[in-house]
Amino acid sequence: MLFKDQVDFVMQHIKKNKLRVFMTVLAATMGCAFLIVLASIGFGLQASMEEEILSSESVTKIEVRGGDAQFSAEEIAEIEAVENVQTVLKTTSMDAAVQSFFEDRDTFTALRLTDFSDYATIAEPLSEGTYPKSENEIVVGYHFGQTLLNEADRKLIEEKSKEAEAEGTYYDGKEEGYKGSLIGKEIELALSTNEHPDKLSERMTYTIVGVMPKPAYEWAIENNIFMMDEQREALENVYKQVVDNSETADFQLFYERFDIYAKSLEYVKPILEELRGKGYSEYSVTEQLDDLNVFFLVLKAGLVFVGTIAVLIASIGIFNTMTMAVTERTREIGVLKAIGASPKLIQRLFLMESIFIGVIGTVIAIVISYLVSFASNLLLPIVLEAATGEENFGNIQFSAIPWQLVVIAATISIGVAMISGLRPARKATKIEVMQALRQEL
Known part of the structure; x- marks a missing residue:
């Protein structure tokens, strides 16, 4: 089966279950977006503190x-x-x-x-x-x-x-x-x-x-x-x-x-x-920056860890969706095996579906995260200034999303999606041909 045919096969089954796939993508999006936004707080505060230190001191x-x-x-x-x-x-x-x-x-x-x-x-x-x-x-x-x-x-x-x-x-x-x-x-x-x-x-x-x-x-x-x-x-x-x-x-x-x-x-x-x-x-201010970097490295690692828990919770939805997909397509799997499809091909088809859910959820999450980050930096200073009467919050960057954070979050989100679909995909390869073909439509 050509790769194009494999993609068409996956998309055909996704279209049949639009609502279920949509809810699964939504869960993946929320988990990944939560990870990025949460970790962006550490990056934003670090950037603000470094800028404040460097603007008042000479690094040399x-x-x-x-x-x-x-x-x-x-x-x-x-x-x-x-x-x-x-x-x-x-x-x-x-x-x-x-x-x-x-x-x-x-x-x-x-x-x-x-x-x-x-x-x-x-x-x-x-x-x-x-x-x-x-x-x-x-x-x-x-x-x-x-x-x-x-x-x-x-x-x-x-x-x-x-x-x-x-x-x-x-x-x-x-x-x-x-x-x-x-x-x-x-x-x-x-x-x-x-x-x-x-x-x-x-x-x-x-x-x-x-x-x-x-x-x-x-x-x-x-x-x-x-x-x-x-x-x-x-x-x-x-x-x-x-x-x-x-x-x-x-x-x-x-x-x-x-x-x-x-x-x-x-x-x-x-x-x-x-x-x-x-x-x-x-x-030297460089030593202060070194200590600051160590502190924020630990903080960002902790925030990423907490955000990863949200991604893992979303992976439960992907696992359930793929498990149900295997159960519903038992007869199709039997037909594919009967016409010569290898276990690796069948496993790849189901993995492609779970990866598709992870990729779509991650892309949407990245877009949402940048919007939330922009809104936070724009609105939070106004809210805090109104609440406290102070005027110094405009210099604080509450959220920053560097490309490294995007790569880390995307790797975790897509990786978890792939792992979530791995077991159902393997289960699909173990279905017996005769048993699958006898299954009633």
Whole structure:
């Protein structure tokens, strides 16, 4: 029998039992679609988290800290000598309370000292202004103006916070603060100890020449002040005004950190291993992504396993359908054997029917799954924003269906369909010719 004749034979019997075959295909479709949609949640959340991490961090960046607060000259030279490094950026933070004053407004912030010539080569473009060119010029964080408050602002924030708390929400104070441009404005800085924030040093005047880019995280408030590394000695002298000599004897005011930027992503792990072997404390977002991938691999495997159970339940319908098909066609099987059909041919005919059910169900399930995925990503953020009052759900991808998931689901669904039809197909090959021909129509 030619393959075309075999297909015609199968289709002829499927048409005779349209309703039964339709219900079986529907069960297979529901099982496969459930598997894909369920597993797509893991893929979608993983894609969202990876995108959020990578949008806020450079994948080639490695943070290095030493055993002490500051690096020795030998350690600095050793870090800078690491191969395949594009830029080594030193950032110094100050362990002191910093209060900024502008007109009738003030805010508490943190100081960062850096080499802007290196910083400009690896950082995102400033949202406004330029980098400092002289020691009395500074760059402020994106939300610095928002955190500059006067007494009227503080009262408004307190009132709005109470109203939001009564409604079960939270007010972030973004409507208050200084709203004008800070470029070219002079501010005054005063230092104090963390233990005695009210005891301020003399004020130092700086000019704002730039504003940092907006943080990738919506919840992040960036109001740090960045200034040239050459200001370190001046800051130390001013800080000594507010502490006793006994307090500064063993006190470490500055803490250094090196950010190493590899030439490309492929060099990140070799650099990490080299630094780790030399005893440095290091961190890279790639390690966070590795841990994230392991977690989501386990999660996706669990979701696929649960979805496979639904496919197995649907296979019961395929098994019943094929068993009934063999019973109803006993006489036809006898005729086929009588005219010389081999057991393999008979088995193949019934397997083709079960595979047909699996393939049709899988194709329809894939189409439905993509529609459900699209609708979920479109509608769920709207529903959650309406329910919670938050506006951050639009950045979350709730469902994603990569081609790998489609291949896995199709393989499981069609494979289960084939296995479900195997036993009835084998049963068909064991029917005796004479017994089948004696069966009454």
